[in-house]
Structure formats: structure tokens, C-alpha cells
Amino acid sequence: MIHHSWKEAPTIKNVKCVHTDAKKYMVNRVLTKGKTYEVKNETEEFLFVVDNSGKVGGFYKEYFEEI
Numbered sequence: 001m002i003h004h005s006w007k008e009a010p011t012i013k014n015v016k017c018v019h020t021d022a023k024k025y026m027v028n029r030v031l032t033k034g035k036t037y038e039v040k041n042e043t044e045e046f047l048f049v050v051d052n053s054g055k056v057g058g059f060y061k062e063y064f065e066e067i
Contacts, residue, residue, distance in 0.1 A: 006048060006056045011038040015047060015064035022063075030057060036067065 016036050020028040030051040031037075037049040040056050047064055051057045 006040040007050065009040050011040065012042060013039045014067055015039055015049065016067050017063055018065050019063060027059060027063065031059065031063060037064070 014036050017031050017033050020031050020033055022028075030053050032052060035052075037051065039047050039049055041048040045060065046058045047061055048056050048058045049064075051059075
């Protein structure tokens with residue numbers, strides 16, 4: 001249950017949101033285009049970032065670019 005401590009974990013890197021045009025989910029409620037987010041964990045397909053709600057959420061990498 002390591003995901004319970006991700007919010008307090010050190011930041012791996014920072015990324016910038018490049019779009020919120022999701023096909024299936026409404027990510028524009030928790031991500032803002034142009035805003036920088038802290039990455040807390042990363043997999044091949046997803047980045048786990050502290051989103052606008054203040055919680056850690058998993059999003060496809062296609063929404064972000066490294067800065």
C-alpha cells in the first residue's frame with residue numbers, strides 16, 4: 001500500500017500539462033493546461049502527479065511534457 005505515502009514522497013521531477021483533451025475521462029477538472037505539476041511516481045504508461053485537488057492522481061503521459 002505504498003500509494004498511501006506518495007503525497008509525502010519526494011518529487012521525482014516536474015512536468016507541464018500540454019493539453020486536457022481526453023477521449024474518455026474529464027481530466028480538465030483536475031488538470032490545467034500550462035500548469036506545472038510534481039511527479040510522485042511513474043510507470044511506463046502513467047505519471048502520478050499532485051493534481052489541482054491536492055491529491056495524487058494517475059494520468060497518461062500524453063498530457064504532459066518534461067520541463
